[in-house]
Amino acid sequence: MKSEYDVIIIGAGPAGSIAAKTAAQKGLSVLMIEKRQEIGDPVRCAEGVSKIWLRKHIEPDHRWICADVKGSRIYAPDGTMIEMAEEIAGGEVGYVLERKIFDRALAYESAKAGAEVMVKTRATDLIMENGFVKGVKVMHLGETYDIKAKIVIGADGVESKVGRWAGIDTSIKPVDIETCAQYLMSGTGIDQNYCYFYIGNEVAPAGYVWIFPKGNDLANVGIGILGSKSGEKKAIYYLDEFVKKNYPNARILEMDVGGVPVCGSIEKTIVNGLMLIGDAARQSDPITGGGIINAMEAGKIAGEVAYNAISKGDVSTRALKEYEDKWRTTIGYDIDNSLIVKNTFTSFTDKEINSLAHSLEGVNFSSMSLLDLLYALFKANKKLLWDLRGLFKNVVKYELDFER
Amino acid sequence: MVTINVNKFKCGYCGACVGVCPVGALELVETWIEVNETCTSCGICAKICPVGAIEVKK
Ligand SMILES: Cc1cc2nc3c(=O)[nH]c(=O)nc-3n(C[C@H](O)[C@H](O)[C@H](O)COP(=O)(O)OP(=O)(O)OC[C@H]3O[C@@H](n4cnc5c(N)ncnc54)[C@H](O)[C@@H]3O)c2cc1C
Ligand code: SF4
Ligand code: SF4
Numbered sequence: 294m295k296s297e298y299d300v301i302i303i304g305a306g307p308a309g310s311i312a313a314k315t316a317a318q319k320g321l322s323v324l325m326i327e328k329r330q331e332i333g334d335p336v337r338c339a340e341g342v343s344k345i346w347l348r349k350h351i352e353p354d355h356r357w358i359c360a361d362v363k364g365s366r367i368y369a370p371d372g373t374m375i376e377m378a379e380e381i382a383g384g385e386v387g388y389v390l391e392r393k394i395f396d397r398a399l400a401y402e403s404a405k406a407g408a409e410v411m412v413k414t415r416a417t418d419l420i421m422e423n424g425f426v427k428g429v430k431v432m433h434l435g436e437t438y439d440i441k442a443k444i445v446i447g448a449d450g451v452e453s454k455v456g457r458w459a460g461i462d463t464s465i466k467p468v469d470i471e472t473c474a475q476y477l478m479s480g481t482g483i484d485q486n487y488c489y490f491y492i493g494n495e496v497a498p499a500g501y502v503w504i505f506p507k508g509n510d511l512a513n514v515g516i517g518i519l520g521s522k523s524g525e526k527k528a529i530y531y532l533d534e535f536v537k538k539n540y541p542n543a544r545i546l547e548m549d550v551g552g553v554p555v556c557g558s559i560e561k562t563i564v565n566g567l568m569l570i571g572d573a574a575r576q577s578d579p580i581t582g583g584g585i586i587n588a589m590e591a592g593k594i595a596g597e598v599a600y601n602a603i604s605k606g607d608v609s610t611r612a613l614k615e616y617e618d619k620w621r622t623t624i625g626y627d628i629d630n631s632l633i634v635k636n637t638f639t640s641f642t643d644k645e646i647n648s649l650a651h652s653l654e655g656v657n658f659s660s661m662s663l664l665d666l667l668y669a670l671f672k673a674n675k676k677l678l679w680d681l682r683g684l685f686k687n688v689v690k691y692e693l694d695f696e697r
Numbered sequence: 698m699v700t701i702n703v704n705k706f707k708c709g710y711c712g713a714c715v716g717v718c719p720v721g722a723l724e725l726v727e728t729w730i731e732v733n734e735t736c737t738s739c740g741i742c743a744k745i746c747p748v749g750a751i752e753v754k755k
Contacts, residue, residue, distance in 0.1 A: 450712065451713060451715075464719050464721070467741060470717060470745060472713060523744055527749045529749070551709075551711040552712070552714075552716055552717070554716070
């Protein structure tokens, strides 16, 4: 560890590692700190990721790919099933990862590119001078250190403190977080070619149950419910009910819990000398809760912008606005659109969800685009068209990209 | 004292409670949650904890 770097990145998740790799490849001196002793563990994820988008950042490797899925099966509350082929099912199908290995592989990539990585090193505060972030206070194995940097990147995930230290209020309201629990299970008997989703307020209030294949006879069986719907009955309670009912004889090999921000874009992700990326910037998708790809995309943009700003000798918010503008015009559009859809769907009753599902029964999804799907939905449900009118304004304005 | 009680035997150290605390009173250190004196006992963290590990002491 040196006393000064060009860039310090706090958090070694997908966001932090891609930012570190990008900045290091550009020739900057980079330190990435991670407070855990093992990168990627414990897992807080269902581990589904889109193939196309993943390949933009890393070559797929059999060591961290557990399953290669062909599509999704979505179940309405009354059991009506809709099957979607991979190309249109959205961000949650494609590969199912082993994140413990995946996250470490990404960190390794950043190390290979020249970034220093320190584990068991927790940021405890920022160093501020004349309204600029100038470095990070860290604790490593019980000792405290001040480390200076031209730019600090906060990639510290759902629990992010970095933004708050810099004066950006990133606290999430209960209505803006999915509270989740998951078991890795053996013996569910699911078809390993599909991801399964169960929706409805009885199984998962304002959220969904997911079952993602993990190879052999393994699967991630998990649930997310909206924080505002969590009360006496917590996420784990709903999960236990689902498992007891559907897989009474399957075995639990691992338990994961976590929160996913579903608030949509926050107002500000930069201050002088600082950028927030990934879950720390609340960049996960409000409908699916998927955040790995967005985190990596934001990490890449932030790494590039860090280089541009440092090269010009200007790390003020004015220079870092390049990051803010770039993420908002790319992943930001999708996040904003998803928020509109999420707000509509979370207000639906189980009866309304059933009726939507019925209107899609028998439709051939293997040859449809997502816009065709929306069209089929709207034809049968005029109210939905009205509820989602904001989305159409955005479609016209920005040309929606449903690939992620 | 007004504060919260985290059952460390139930907690899965996921940090969700840290993200929702409006006053930033919580921190996930290694595998345990620490709470500081700024806690207002609002109960939001207890509401969203996926496993019900948090109890608010009034
Ligand atoms: C149950 C669940 C299921 C999910 N399923 C999916 C899915 O199927 N597909 C998908 O794409 N996304 C999914 N997500 C979301 C996804 O996990 C996140 O969006 C993604 O991990 C965000 O990456 P990140 O790098 O921003 O943050 P993280 O991966 O959370 O990494 C942040 C890192 O920062 C570290 N850190 C925090 N504070 C400090 C500090 N002070 N000092 C040093 N280090 C610190 C943390 O220890 C952590 O390692 C799911 C989330 C949950 C909770
Ligand atoms: S939300 Fe619950 S399980 Fe997660 S860290 Fe907080 S107390 Fe532990
Ligand atoms: S009770 Fe409220 S203020 Fe206290 S730690 Fe929990 S969320 Fe924060």
